[in-house]
Amino acid sequence: MKIAVLGAGAVGLCVAGMLSKVCDVHAVTRRRNADAINKDGLIMTGIWGSETFHFPCSENLPEGADFDYIFITSKSIATRDICEQFSDRFGDADVISLQNGIGNEEIIAGYTDRVIGAMIITGFEWRGDGKVHVSVEAAPAKLGRFPGGTDERVETIVKLLQSSGINALADDNVRGSLWGKTLYNSALNPLGAVMMVPYKELLDKNAFNIIKEIINEAFLVLKEEGINPGWDNAESYLKYLKEKQIPDTADHHSSMYQDISMGKKTEIDFINGAITDLGNKHNIDTPVNRTIVNLIKFRENLKNA
């Protein structure tokens, strides 16, 4: 089995490292990581174990190589550029988006009809070039044919991930699961980024009042679109968020917070922006999500923030 990981960063390098125990993996990553990993290996620490993995990394795919599966693990804002750069190498591979937010699979579907969606709710944090720490995990990763269904190819990659030690399941409603994860990210990531706090601080009564509004709006638009994110209503999701997801990832600083701290653009358009987009489509007002999107974009544009 031959696998490529494109846009390999904190998530992609750890998945590539784990998979390198059971198959051939090539990771396309930035030069600084490729140099570090080709010299000393990927140094992974944390809840997936402390291991050093050796697998080839470069800024491009090796000429002539074919792949059975290609993971895209860049930030969502880079998905289209990655497809433009590498779609001539997709061949017969299934292309798996292992990213947060809504819209990546639709972008990839513009380049291949073999799209697998994947949702992962594990935390990965940089510890230097070629060094990543796996911090928290709230549930198994879920993979499914996008937008729905599973098949033999999905089952094969799920088994491969499992055999590498990654907790993964096949999912016949992956679009719903991606929305389920987007509920979590839309509730926690922007507030965590603006307030510069780990998730546990968002249990504060005032913060949770804002979260309730974000989630209520999301359920209104999801109902209209006919998407089942895994919870019947906003109340049952908010209970799960408060009692399970926040405690399980309490000390994590959201990836959006990390992006803002590093002066990078965030994935806000793919998270709360996806809720406002659906609202616009169905003529449902989503004022709290719209405000959150504006707030994060304001924060992104602040120089020396």
Ligand SMILES: NC(=O)C1=CN([C@@H]2O[C@H](COP(=O)(O)OP(=O)(O)OC[C@H]3O[C@@H](n4cnc5c(N)ncnc54)[C@H](OP(=O)(O)O)[C@@H]3O)[C@@H](O)[C@H]2O)C=CC1
């Ligand atoms: N980190 C986490 O805990 C989790 C993240 N996710 C999601 O997974 C996805 C990936 O996140 P994460 O790993 O943290 O992101 P990272 O930014 O750490 O990794 C993406 C990497 O891809 C690189 N990249 C982008 N375009 C190219 C290219 N054309 N060629 C080579 N390298 C490229 C980026 O470089 P550069 O920055 O220089 O552009 C970056 O190093 C996101 O959607 C995120 O929301 C999901 C669950 C948990």
Ligand SMILES: CC(C)(CO)C(=O)C(=O)O
């Ligand atoms: C909490 C985490 C790491 C869970 O996957 C996440 O989605 C994020 O930081 O954006």
